[in-house]
Amino acid sequence: MRAATLILVLALAASCTSEPPRRDPALDLPRSVEVDELPIELDEDQALPPPIAAPLARSGDAARPPREVVPAAAEDAAYDSDEAVEALRFVYRVRLEIPGTLAPDARREASDVATPAAEIFVDVNAERLRARFVGPGWPVEAGSEVRLRGDSPGAYVFDRDGGRPLVPGELAAWFEGGEPRAGPQLVVRRDPLFRSTSGPAPGELVCALLAEWAGEPRESVMRRCSTGAPLTFRIGFWRGERTAEVPVEIPRRDLRCDHHGAVAPIARGSSRAFLEPSALARLPTRVPRTIEAVGDGLEPAPAEGLELVNEGDTRVIVIVDGVAIGWVDGLATGRFVGLAPGFHEIAAMRGLGAVVMRPRDVRVPGRTILRAVRRIE
Numbered sequence: 001m002r003a004a005t006l007i008l009v010l011a012l013a014a015s016c017t018s019e020p021p022r023r024d025p026a027l028d029l030p031r032s033v034e035v036d037e038l039p040i041e042l043d044e045d046q047a048l049p050p051p052i053a054a055p056l057a058r059s060g061d062a063a064r065p066p067r068e069v070v071p072a073a074a075e076d077a078a079y080d081s082d083e084a085v086e087a088l089r090f091v092y093r094v095r096l097e098i099p100g101t102l103a104p105d106a107r108r109e110a111s112d113v114a115t116p117a118a119e120i121f122v123d124v125n126a127e128r129l130r131a132r133f134v135g136p137g138w139p140v141e142a143g144s145e146v147r148l149r150g151d152s153p154g155a156y157v158f159d160r161d162g163g164r165p166l167v168p169g170e171l172a173a174w175f176e177g178g179e180p181r182a183g184p185q186l187v188v189r190r191d192p193l194f195r196s197t198s199g200p201a202p203g204e205l206v207c208a209l210l211a212e213w214a215g216e217p218r219e220s221v222m223r224r225c226s227t228g229a230p231l232t233f234r235i236g237f238w239r240g241e242r243t244a245e246v247p248v249e250i251p252r253r254d255l256r257c258d259h260h261g262a263v264a265p266i267a268r269g270s271s272r273a274f275l276e277p278s279a280l281a282r283l284p285t286r287v288p289r290t291i292e293a294v295g296d297g298l299e300p301a302p303a304e305g306l307e308l309v310n311e312g313d314t315r316v317i318v319i320v321d322g323v324a325i326g327w328v329d330g331l332a333t334g335r336f337v338g339l340a341p342g343f344h345e346i347a348a349m350r351g352l353g354a355v356v357m358r359p360r361d362v363r364v365p366g367r368t369i370l371r372a373v374r375r376i377e
Contacts, residue, residue, distance in 0.1 A: 117137055136273075305364065
């Protein structure tokens with residue numbers, strides 16, 4: 001018995017004085033986490049890593065809140081079935097016209113570089129509408145979807161951040177990526193050959209979409225579409241032309257206009273190029289007009305391409321040599337690769353057309369800053 005007790009005491013003493021097993025230091029490093037995952041529980045002896053960028057550079061996806069789907073103000077139970085319903089499918093080809101103050105000079109007007117055409121697909125009947133943004137030429141992510149009901153104002157939108165209801169006027173702010181500053185007045189060209197039957201026509205809901213998009217009251221626009229969906233429209237400097245109209249029969253739930261039936265996850269980012277680097281390479285360089293007009297003098301310059309630092313709180317469309325090349329969110333930095341080394345004329349505008357940076361000569365590779373506008377209360 002004494003021998004067994006002695007062995008136990010010696011074993012306990014050895015365990016108290018022996019060195020603990022070594023742990024791979026890499027295991028103590030915090031892992032990078034996708035924003036949609038649950039937060040990591042850190043040990044008490046693990047310190048959070050220091051910030052690696054100033055608050056302005058919140059252009060990474062990690063700075064964005066997780067995607068979520070916010071319920072609509074009222075569920076659209078009337079369209080919760082697989083019953084077949086007749087509808088119309090419209091396709092509009094849309095292009096951005098650069099305002100005259102940012103237009104290229106005569107030497108660049110012959111350029112073969114053009115912003116890719118964007119499209120909007122609209123499924124609509126007299127009561128419900130769904131519109132989907134298609135193509136790389138939009139200042140919103142491709143695949144974003146807007147849903148409208150004929151019996152209530154506002155909209156429901158699905159985009160890179162999830163889904164949420166919008167009150168009247170907020171769709172314009174969504175498209176601008178901040179507080180809207182409207183461009184030219186909304187213009188609608190009607191179809192004179194179409195005559196609606198009694199009751200609301202699908203064309204009226206198409207005009208309701210355009211009104212919400214432009215930040216105008218629905219009632220003042222819907223009357224223009226009593227004879228059918230517009231043949232053409234203009235919102236800001238965006239010009240749309242109807243390229244297809246097809247009668248379709250779809251399940252009723254495919255027109256449901258609430259938070260149910262979410263779209264597929266949409267790629268997230270704080271900037272996006274409209275054009276491939278090979279297309280940007282065709283933009284010609286220029287001789288700067290004055291030495292004072294050359295960029296912002298920031299160092300070090302990027303190794304390649306153009307960086308635009310947007311210190312404003314609203315998304316901007318970047319114009320290079322009179323061509324729209326992409327967009328950058330507010331308080332973010334966008335980098336556009338492919339421009340030929342040399343001087344290029346850089347400008348910026350808001351989504352609905354307001355000019356926020358007049359043309360300036362910037363050396364590429366290089367960087368330029370769009371300063372925030374300080375408002376006086």
